[in-house]
Amino acid sequence: MVDVTETTDAPRAPGRPRSIRADEAILESALDLLAEGSTIEALSIEAIATRAGVGKATIYRRWSGKEALLQDALRRLKPPPPEPPGKSVREDLIALVGVSGHNPDPRVRKIMPCLMPMMNRSPEQYRLYQELVEPRRRMLREVLRRGVELGELRADLDPELTVALLTAPLVMQRLLRAQPDLDERDLPARIVDAVIAGIAPR
Amino acid sequence: MVDVTETTDAPRAPGRPRSIRADEAILESALDLLAEGSTIEALSIEAIATRAGVGKATIYRRWSGKEALLQDALRRLKPPPPEPPGKSVREDLIALVGVSGHNPDPRVRKIMPCLMPMMNRSPEQYRLYQELVEPRRRMLREVLRRGVELGELRADLDPELTVALLTAPLVMQRLLRAQPDLDERDLPARIVDAVIAGIAPR
Known part of the structure; x- marks a missing residue:
């Protein structure tokens, strides 16, 4: 049998x-x-x-x-993100940031918010979650590294912190609708542009 | 009776x-x-x-x-955040960002990650969550507005998007340990400084 x-x-x-x-x-x-x-x-x-x-x-x-x-x-449910198109650093970041919440399977919106708090309940669940999200983080770090090499991004940026700034707002918004007043139009591009430019006057 | x-x-x-x-x-x-x-x-x-x-x-x-x-x-469990000290815009932002995960009650770390996904299960739960987090958002918007008035922040910043950039990374990290490789030392200050400065070379 x-x-x-x-x-x-x-x-x-x-x-x-x-x-x-x-x-x-x-x-x-x-x-x-x-x-x-x-x-x-x-x-x-x-x-x-x-x-x-x-x-x-x-x-x-x-x-x-x-x-x-x-x-x-x-x-x-959540296949690894496609390789970034390899155009400008800005466009690659937008493509990778935009992956959050763009999954065509409607179950993702139901399942992912429930997975997130569970991921700290056991080492197995934490590993499971990390395995799902690490491929995109790896690609983001790679694009940031390329941006620094090209002189398009500052050499002293903290890659891991920058990944957090780029990804956390969209995850919170797309999966949890964290801020009811946040305009969601073109949100990936607006996040990338804000993180690149900063909020200090030039 | x-x-x-x-x-x-x-x-x-x-x-x-x-x-x-x-x-x-x-x-x-x-x-x-x-x-x-x-x-x-x-x-x-x-x-x-x-x-x-x-x-x-x-x-x-x-x-x-x-x-x-x-x-x-x-x-x-989660009283409104204290008024920011009203010193520099940067210090006020750090104080408000740092509120996440600084609650001395150890139950917060257990309860908040479970509340987050629940908040979209019903309009009542969404309202309940929003009522808990809105006071801090209101204070952050106010500090940003002051920063713009003082000329310390760019006049064209998107306040709601900036609030997301400032708050989402620490929520994801403190409550969910979203990125195992993210250095958590002085994270509120590092987030604020990165959001202010941006990652483009000056």
């Missing part, structure tokens, strides 16, 4: 379309349940199995447990 | 220490339960009453329901 060629590291063996369909149904069901308000803690393998129309054993054949399943589900 | 001089609008009549002690026990119990991981939805008047060692009727004599009780409890 258990296919011994399957391991939890390679849940989707090629050439097995029926398994792939089951995997997809399982991952989609987990995302649906999270989007409907389930917390990570409350989410059970049993509930996922019921929703996906499979037995619990089918899930345990593919994933070692909830964390591994969620990792795959969240990767599916 | 019901004291008819009490209304839900005036839960703490002066000169009645026994009621005040009961009120405090009730509000503290609600905060304890939230800090221990209860969601706002899951928090019940019954659980609060049990924790506080009072009857449910005692709670309903003082508050119209959970939302009114939570409003008082959260106000207790």
